[in-house]
Amino acid sequence: MTLRTLLLAAVLSLPFTAPARAGDDWVPPVTDPLVKKECGACHMAFQPAFLPARSWNKMMDTLADHFGEDASLPADKVAAIRAYLTQNAGDVVNQGRARKYMRHISGGDAPQRITENPDFLRKHQLPERVWKDPKVVTKSNCPACHVGADRGWYEDD
Amino acid sequence: MIRPVILGVALLLAPNPAFAGDSRRDAIIADYAKADTGHAGFSAQRGETLFRTQWKGGDERTPSCTACHTDNPRQPGRNAKTGRPIDPVAVSVNAKRFTDAGEVEKQFTRDCKNVLGRECTAREKGDYITFMMGQ
Numbered sequence: 001m002t003l004r005t006l007l008l009a010a011v012l013s014l015p016f017t018a019p020a021r022a023g024d025d026w027v028p029p030v031t032d033p034l035v036k037k038e039c040g041a042c043h044m045a046f047q048p049a050f051l052p053a054r055s056w057n058k059m060m061d062t063l064a065d066h067f068g069e070d071a072s073l074p075a076d077k078v079a080a081i082r083a084y085l086t087q088n089a090g091d092v093v094n095q096g097r098a099r100k101y102m103r104h105i106s107g108g109d110a111p112q113r114i115t116e117n118p119d120f121l122r123k124h125q126l127p128e129r130v131w132k133d134p135k136v137v138t139k140s141n142c143p144a145c146h147v148g149a150d151r152g153w154y155e156d157d
Numbered sequence: 158m159i160r161p162v163i164l165g166v167a168l169l170l171a172p173n174p175a176f177a178g179d180s181r182r183d184a185i186i187a188d189y190a191k192a193d194t195g196h197a198g199f200s201a202q203r204g205e206t207l208f209r210t211q212w213k214g215g216d217e218r219t220p221s222c223t224a225c226h227t228d229n230p231r232q233p234g235r236n237a238k239t240g241r242p243i244d245p246v247a248v249s250v251n252a253k254r255f256t257d258a259g260e261v262e263k264q265f266t267r268d269c270k271n272v273l274g275r276e277c278t279a280r281e282k283g284d285y286i287t288f289m290m291g292q
Contacts, residue, residue, distance in 0.1 A: 042267075043239035068216070069238075070270055137240030144240055 026096040029152035032084045038073060039081070044142055046114060047152055049098035053089035054110040056082065067112075097154065115139040181256040182248075186286055188258070192279035199280070204288025207281055214274020222272055230292045247292035255286050 027049040039045035060082040090098035104118045142149035226234040234243035269277040
């Protein structure tokens with residue numbers, strides 16, 4: 001390979017190498033097919049980096065009352081999803097936006113709502129009409145405004 | 158040789174319920190028929206009534222199936238609680254519907270609880286699928 005090809009390859013690969021741009025508006029995307037399918041059945045499959053592992057453990061323990069919904073799953077699926085979420089949790093990966101979110105969560109806490117994190121609230125001080133948009137429905141509907149949310153991108157849109 | 162291929166492709170693409178048959182869906186229907194005491198056939202009309210009825214016992218945000226699936230099951234819907242888009246339920250526009258028994262049971266369990274405030278009977282499930290097969 002000539003130097004030129006190497007340089008070209010390096011330049012071309014830049015936009016696709018997430019950690020190279022792993023700034024404040026990025027978290028590692030969900031890659032596990034089961035997590036994508038089951039968590040994504042009713043809402044966006046939120047990236048595990050937004051909550052610490054103990055939050056995900058609590059959530060997987062309480063699926064029968066999942067924010068008022070019975071989201072029960074067979075035990076083998078619960079175990080597989082739990083493993084992925086806890087291994088990629090915010091206090092484990094500590095990458096991108098996760099660092100900021102984790103700063104607001106104290107040691108013993110296991111918060112369940114990403115939308116109540118002070119960092120989320122600080123970045124979402126929006127007029128009421130934005131939240132009332134029929135496409136939005138609820139604050140946890142990230143892709144309604146963040147077109148790259150599924151890929152972990154939460155740049156200001 | 159080209160013409161029969163084109164005809165075949167055209168038939169496959171046509172949104173005709175007659176071509177939306179699927180043995181997995183037939184098996185699901187047959188299972189519900191078996192579980193339906195005094196079974197005397199499923200009814201698309203009863204299924205439509207189930208789909209459009211405003212129930213009282215469930216979550217107030219989802220008083221009917223139409224709360225998420227819209228009045229027209231051939232249209233995409235939207236989860237009334239999360240805002241997530243939902244693919245059409247009508248088999249004519251979404252041939253994957255009602256082809257995975259586990260998924261079908263899981264969805265009925267969740268949705269019946271939310272909309273009707275109780276489990277659906279085997280007859281209601283069979284009626285619902287029968288209605289969607291004609292849509």
